[in-house]
Amino acid sequence: MASCARRRRISEIAVACGWLAWPSCWTHRAWHQLHPNPQQKLRCDGRGLGSAPCMLHAYGSWSQESSEDVLKALQRALQEDTASATSMLQRQFPKETLEDDQFRFLMQIRERTKEDKEFELAGVLLDHANPYLEIRGLFLEDIRSDDSKKSYRLVKHPKVVAAEKAAALAEGTQARRIARAALQKSVLAESVAAVSELSAAASSAVWQRLRSEAASKWPALPGRQAADLAIVLALAGCADQSLFDELGSITKKEIDRVAGKSALITMQQIVEKCAAAGYRQCDYPQLFHAGLSALQRLNCPNSSGLTDLKKGVYSLHSERPLRWLFRHATRQGRKSIPPVEAADLSESVKELNSGTQSLVVDLGCGFGVSSLGLAVSGFGVLAVDASAHCVGFARSMAKRWRLSPRKLGIVHADAEQALLTVTKEYLGDVSWVLINFPTPFANLESNGTDAFSSGNSHLPRSISSDDFMANKRMIRAARDCLLKRGGSGMLLVQSNVEDLAVSLRDLAEADGWEAVVDGSLGPEVSKDHASWRSRRQQQHELRGGGRALGPGWLASSPLPRQ
Structure with missing residues (x-):
């Protein structure tokens, strides 16, 4: 008691002499209300202040009496003018060393x-x-007394927050630049090994950006940017499942954050790009449930995609996600036939021989959409394409979807060589040979000149050209393969160019094939429903070319979609 009285007396004398000594700690009660850990150092993370260890000066401690004395002195100074109060504070509590x-x-x-x-x-x-606050990057916010036992809280300064947000966005921007650069190089790659190397480097660099200190504080990929990044990485051939899981988690959080605020088309594109990037609703139910809820809140009209979402089957094979791949494919040039890797073909056929399923040979598989769907449906598939870029995408999808090489082999090889290898080395039956959307030959006028020489110079000259994929030699190789590997398989040609489809059917029938015209494979095209015709289509009709209508012309693929 004597000690406390002495400290209080010293404080009173100091105030009376005009020396306002500041106490060094709170009263016991106030200290623990604000600072559960008295030894904790100052925090600058917006969750409040800690404290240095309490030090008692010889002239007293913080108390109600001392704060009252200072308050009265300030009130007297303020009665003169604001400058007097400010000057008094500066003398007793220098702001530079507070x-x-x-x-x-x-x-x-x-x-x-x-x-x-x-x-x-x-x-x-x-x-x-x-x-004092600015040095520590803090900002004082007044709060209502009924919300807390104290009437203020310390948060990050707005300038600090703005700088941190800008730094996080910069990391996201850099991650997207890395992915786009990898995609551009992947398109030009001449081997699948090169695509794999590029995609692995891109995955590592993107991870580095997303794990940076700046990206851990604020969103680096707001809105649709995570979905945009995911589809670019997928097209570049990235197969890092953990990276796609992270991007899926970010996308779901952003969908929840902007649901009801963003435009309908933006939300549709987020969901579509996720599926095009290889996310399946069966693997990421929470992501697509969030997307479905957001679309319904935005009054999305009924569509096949919305139906797939409600059924829980939305994926790469849904209608609109496929369009994103188609848009990318149409911007790619025609690839020359790659050097045949006989060892790769033989290894893939050997793996497929370990399975018991019937085999489908997908020639010109592109991004492997048909092959992936068939493998998921239980078929064994050998898919080949001349584009290392496309094969890289298909392989990354197969890896992420956990499709065994015993069910799906994807090879960067020549279509004709693939047929010869299957004929010689595959032990089971071949049920289908697919020719999917071969690059069309040049559109020639009746006099044999190219009507669009500048635009068609990269195309095969005609259906009989050696550089046209589905030429007579390949049609013959497909027939030999089906006859020797079971004898009951079929050739399925898919094309969105009518004169090409008609020419291929004529070529196959001249080689001894017969069209299936009994309707057993599905609905046939009975009449032309097109409301628009390309210039090539118009010229084909003016020349009196055959139409893809009637028996043998199917309205859709007879193969399972997924």
């Missing part, structure tokens, strides 16, 4: 001024403490 305990003491006084509705003095105290 310490943690001094700051808390001033804020205690400020709370008293607010309770007494002396808001001008409260403003003077806050202005004096602002340099």
